[in-house]
Amino acid sequence: MASSQIQGSFESSLSIQELAKAPILAIPQRYVQEDQEPSILASGTSLPTIPFIDMKCLIPGEAKDYELEKLHSTCKEWGIFQLVNHGVSSSLVEKLKYEIEEFYNLPLEEKMRYKLRPGDVEGYGQTMLNSQAQKVEWADRDTLESYFSELQKIAMTLLGLMGKALKIEKREVEEMFEDGMQSVRITYYPPCPQPELAVGLRPHSDATGITILLQVNSVEGFEVKKDGVWIPVNILPEAFVVNVGDIMEILSNGVYKSIEHRAVVNRVKERISLAMFFNPKFQAEVGPAGSLINPQNPPLFKRVGMEKYVKDFFTHKLKGKSFIEQMRIKIGEDSPT
Ligand SMILES: O=C(O)CCC(=O)C(=O)O
Numbered sequence: 001m002a003s004s005q006i007q008g009s010f011e012s013s014l015s016i017q018e019l020a021k022a023p024i025l026a027i028p029q030r031y032v033q034e035d036q037e038p039s040i041l042a043s044g045t046s047l048p049t050i051p052f053i054d055m056k057c058l059i060p061g062e063a064k065d066y067e068l069e070k071l072h073s074t075c076k077e078w079g080i081f082q083l084v085n086h087g088v089s090s091s092l093v094e095k096l097k098y099e100i101e102e103f104y105n106l107p108l109e110e111k112m113r114y115k116l117r118p119g120d121v122e123g124y125g126q127t128m129l130n131s132q133a134q135k136v137e138w139a140d141r142d143t144l145e146s147y148f149s150e151l152q153k154i155a156m157t158l159l160g161l162m163g164k165a166l167k168i169e170k171r172e173v174e175e176m177f178e179d180g181m182q183s184v185r186i187t188y189y190p191p192c193p194q195p196e197l198a199v200g201l202r203p204h205s206d207a208t209g210i211t212i213l214l215q216v217n218s219v220e221g222f223e224v225k226k227d228g229v230w231i232p233v234n235i236l237p238e239a240f241v242v243n244v245g246d247i248m249e250i251l252s253n254g255v256y257k258s259i260e261h262r263a264v265v266n267r268v269k270e271r272i273s274l275a276m277f278f279n280p281k282f283q284a285e286v287g288p289a290g291s292l293i294n295p296q297n298p299p300l301f302k303r304v305g306m307e308k309y310v311k312d313f314f315t316h317k318l319k320g321k322s323f324i325e326q327m328r329i330k331i332g333e334d335s336p337t
């Protein structure tokens with residue numbers, strides 16, 4: 001994994017950040033999306049909360065059985081959790097958060113010095129979700145590099161433990177994710193005078209192995225769809241949110257579930273998040289783990305090379321879990337292995 005390139009992109013929009021600075025009362029028509037599903041209200045009954053997993057109890061080699069079991073059941077039932085005691089120093093995380101916020105506070109002219117130009121792989125500007133990932137180059141390089149390398153270790157540990165809990169042969173998980181691809185997306189959501197009419201980030205599951213999300217400035221807006229209902233997630237400032245991605249759902253042959261999530265916007269506050277995506281290498285194959293498949297447990301998903309998987313993803317319109325659905329083997333269709 002160490003040799004792989006770190007990539008990232010800004011899902012920020014220059015125009016929308018500037019637009020939000022002007023005191024407007026209504027959002028321009030092109031940002032209006034009326035068909036949004038409502039979130040559950042935090043009144044009376046208490047909200048369901050996504051589970052917490054304690055990294056200290058998951059130390060490789062001596063993972064406590066109950067915590068491994070909790071990780072397993074959480075990945076089956078939720079596909080998401082808040083990771084606490086993750087071991088990344090709080091001074092590093094705070095420094096990173098500070099530098100990212102400082103960047104967005106720069107005057108526009110300053111930010112434009114980092115503007116993305118066609119063909120560039122790093123910089124500031126608007127990128128679509130399904131466009132080529134971009135490399136980041138604006139914050140203190142050392143802070144980012146340190147953060148990324150810490151997160152790679154955590155991701156490999158979690159992927160290994162998930163494989164163990166699923167009883168997938170260790171070799172299979174390693175072959176898939178070692179020297180894998182990582183990418184980063186930093187998203188800036190400006191305050192919005194009509195939050196109920198605008199979409200921060202539309203509902204989707206991540207097409208990844210796993211995703212580790214950092215909420216940069218403690219403003220809430222992250223929501224997950226559980227049992228058909230949108231639940232706001234109160235992310236602890238010291239926690240990371242770990243998402244099971246579609247690749248993990250496929251690898252586990254449907255035992256683990258990737259979860260649909262979205263970002264809503266806030267009437268008065270801006271929000272920033274940093275998502276780091278962990279994926280197999282291009283040479284790997286995406287498909288159910290061979291060690292899980294037998295006549296009683298036939299493959300539920302097709303098998304494709306990672307390169308094709310990525311290509312298909314970039315040409316697919318992001319919508320809920322529709323991408324992984326097209327990987328599912330339909331009844332009557334033979335597994336193409
Ligand atoms: O901004 C967020 O909280 C969610 C980001 C996300 O889901 C993503 O980047 O895939």
Ligand SMILES: [Fe+2]
Nearest residue numbers: 204205206261
């Ligand atoms: Fe996501």
